[in-house]
Amino acid sequence: MQGFISLFQAAVFFGTVIMFGCIGEIITEKAGNLNLGVPGIMYLGGISSLAAVFIYEGSTDTPSSAVCVLLALLASFAGASFGGLIYAFLTITLRANQNVTGLALSIFGSGVANFFGGSLNTLAGRFEQISVPVTSAAFRQNIAPLANMGIIGKLFFSYGFMVYLAVILAIVTQLFMQHTMTGLNLRTVGENPQAADAAGINVTAHKYLAICIGAGICGFGGVYYVMDYIKGTWANDGSIEKLGWLSVALVIFATWKAKNAIWGAYLFGVLYWMYLYIPGLTRASQEIFKMLPYVVTIVVLVFTSLTNSREKQPPAALGQSYFREER
Amino acid sequence: MAKETKKEPLIRLTKRDGMPAYKKLLIRCISLLMACVICGFVIYAITGLNPVEVYSTMVSGAFGTRTRIWSTVKEMMMLACIAIGLAPAFKMRFWNIGAEGQVLVGGIVTAGCMIYLRALPPIVLFSLMFVVSAAAGALWGLLPAVFKAKYNTNETLFTLMMNYVAIQLTSFFVAKWENPFGSNTVGVINQNSQEGWFPPVMGSRVFMSADIVLILAVLMFVYLKYTKHGYEISVVGESENTARYAGISVGWVTIRTMLLSGAICGLAGFMAVAGASHTISTSTAGGRGFTAIIVAWLAKFDSGAMLLISLLLAFLQSGAGEIASKCKLNSYASEMITGIILFFILGSEFFINFKLMFRKHGKEEA
């Protein structure tokens, strides 16, 4: 039982990071843009929040938790959206290839983040390991009375607020896509930009907004990773990159529906941490087990291409740039 | 209803029919220059160093000494090799994002040969490493290709996932071959006996890898331009319907091309392990598999251009590394600068493909 609880919790921690990334990427892809820059964007989101609260916590003796949280979220959204904006400008306005631009953004984002992550202390003239204790504690604050309610409390209420924010965002995104005019227009842009244009929808504006907001949400994945997952410090070990790519995989797994991202993310978490709970594994064979989320995604990918269901396909114009006067 | 106040749009776009080569070159050079200026500003903002000084530091960091030149060349050749491997796949419009994994599996089997078969005569060992690394890379490329050919499975995402399967596989072998125990690294393989290492030529072990890559570059150029296979790749990349009409088996060409693409990427892994680091880790490919995609794309799959762009990126990496160590910053600065430069080059393509028309004078602008 104890094993189950800790696996469940580990899966939720892990799943929350990629759920943010996945929701952001779903919004982006629904507008017809395949942004392979998710890892870079998550990096940008993570480092922006870390840098902002690092400076804030260093500047005052009594940092306020609320200010810390707000600052972290705002900074990450701004940083990540900036990454999205670069991508949007290149692919929409300058019509560069989406895949290539996304990869360049991944390189750029990981460069910027790891550079500052590794140099923040040096630049600030301090020498210890970077840390933002107040912010991290605020992010990890669970719902105290509920979290102590035995197993139920441990399973469902022992997490920081970002875990619930992710689920809420997923539900809101799902409702937004299915039941609002703006959501419908956005999906039209991703399915058939010509049709959207002819219907008077501003394709460019919708794409820009979707990419920037999507990127901002991806950035929350970075914040959650930095503040909660690794407890308010920085690690140059490429984990965010790995998680970023898993988010992209999760979009496929969820068949472009935000509601599926919720359970999909936790399932990926379970698959990823399962090796810890299987007895008799050597350190080497554990690594084989860590392949599971990727292998499962491949299987899902193959399976969806086999079934060919109309409702489970990617947005029809995904990856194409739109030029009205094309002929 | 009618809107008299609305003005004609400020800027309008039209597609260009074509552009003379010198103009294309000029646009690319201008974009590169602008990127360098921006990077200079960024560096100045962070470090407070004089940008001109920064660039001269970079040049000396990349080409200052013989060792530095070789190390820059090594980096360049790795990138170029992977890009050459990717070129046929991308020309066929097959999005092989999986070079990272293909390099890694090539590296794994090379390391395996060095560890288990060190007793073999050098020639045999080398040939064997060459063959098995290519075969391993090819296998990694084959899988997504087969599913693409048979069920039209999205190859971008499939190859992407294969990268991580390869990374975990590498972690597995690193744990298995750990040396010394507990270090979680493989260490330098055959440190003393140097079995399976590329022999030094002209004072550097890089020489041999460089030769192999240059030969590959020439072969790939000829392959794409003058052979029947190359012709088929062009046709499939342009339109599958045309390929079917011409009697080309799209599935078979996809599979064959990905075998080749994966094999060359596997060879890059061979060179990375046997020719450079003499060890294997999850960072053996180190993101080059992704960077090389951009190299191949920007070079429009032309061997010469791929070598040039690789040189540029290798220069940036070595140069930025120098600045970082001088200012006690970390070497990720190079990725940042690489990113900025790539953005500019990618953006510059727009001015080659489109013409801007401004409202007032309706004048053309490059």
Add this chain to the structure above:
Amino acid sequence: MSEAVISLRNVSKSFGSVHANENVSMDIYKGEILSLLGENGSGKTTLMNMLSGIYYPDHGEIKVNGKVVNIRDPKDAFDCGIGMVHQHFKLVDVFSAAENVVIGIKREHGLDLRGVSNDIRKICDKYGFVMDPAKKVYDMSVSEKQTLEIIKVIYRGADILILDEPTAVLTPQETEKLFDVIRNMKKDGKTVIIITHKLHEVLSISDRVAILRKGEYVDSIETRDATEERLTEMMVGEKVELNIERPEIKEKKIRLRVSHLSCYNSDGLKVLEDVSFDAYGGEILGVAGVSGNGQKELLESVAGLQNSMPGASIKYYSPDDDKEYELIGLTPRKIRQLGVHLSFVPEDRLGMGLVGSMGMSDNMMLKDYNEGRSIFTDKKKPRELAEQILNDLNVVTPGLSTPVRRLSGGNVQKVLVGREISASPAVLMTAYAVRGLDINTSYTIYRLLNEQKKAGVAVIYVGEDLDVLMELCDRILVLCSGRVNGILDGRSAKKEEIGRLMTLVSAGKEKR
């Protein structure tokens, strides 16, 4: 007529070096049904696209209700009350009818699909449409999709409707229904512009006809003063009797025998049903039918590009050794390796027949690049062939290595037909060989086909213009819904008879 709702003054638009419209000035009056008539490529669609905000004019001025307007995008067009139904439908496949209607509209109540559905039903009742608001577009037939497009435009409150070739994809019955709807709209005070090149439709539906020729405005006349001859004359510029040569058949030898051919398309719909016919060397066999009734699949089956149902047979009778070969189940390459001389000019020239990014030379070897043992391609022979075609057919191109995509439509077709004929075929199949070509190039193509016929080749000519089919072909096979509705003698067939067979759907058969 009353006042002009739209006035165009000196409107020009060009794409690269191609002038699609030059100095067009014309008026459209309130409450009229105007036909915009012109040949393929005369600039009708481009002109209308400038009214609907898809293109922006290079020069000139557009007035709506007397005021100068700048229509920069479709939204501006809607604001001016202009709505256009494009030839290529702008619908989202995975959306329902109601969702497609409502996209892009600012609504007070958000996405209220039930309300939209009610509005759609009201529109249907008013003008006489039939449409289920919940139906997904991917389940719709072509005519349903068109209906949906028209509802979409009306729902947006357009007073001026532009319909681009609305009847091209419809059966005569559907066309009649559409015309009834259009008349209802006119009664309702709306202005309707129909782009078309079908004369009889022009005469039956419109009040006035405006004619474009080579991107320029020619004139307009009241329909009651118009006759087919007069319109044709205005359209082509000079009195043209087709006068296509039809040499007598010298010797008729069987070359191809298709029997019991049935096949399904990728959506699982039956597109060919039990098709049987013979094609003879020394004659031109025409294939008539509304486009999309199985013509494409028929030719592709013979060329080895379609899977057919069991029981079918396609026999080829070789002129070399008088042997017969079964082509069913063979790939194009296998067919060629058997020594079958089959040439095929497909409908999609740049997407199937040629490689757009390659030059003329490289395109010449598309089908036989693989000959010989060498691993290298032979560049010399294709270059010589390209030069020969360049000279023989007067292809206009900057050079042999200029991507063929950059050539004009006529020159692209010359390159394609030239290559296919150069392979000295025994059977030559062409699909819509003169679509979009100017008169001169069309006649060049007819001449080439007749030369092939005289040389004893079995020519199969899939066409859409009945006049051409009747003057060029020796026999005419009529396809409808994938079935052969009859094979007529080209010399004695009546146009009405062909038209009837083209639209005769056999009892119990569902239309596609």
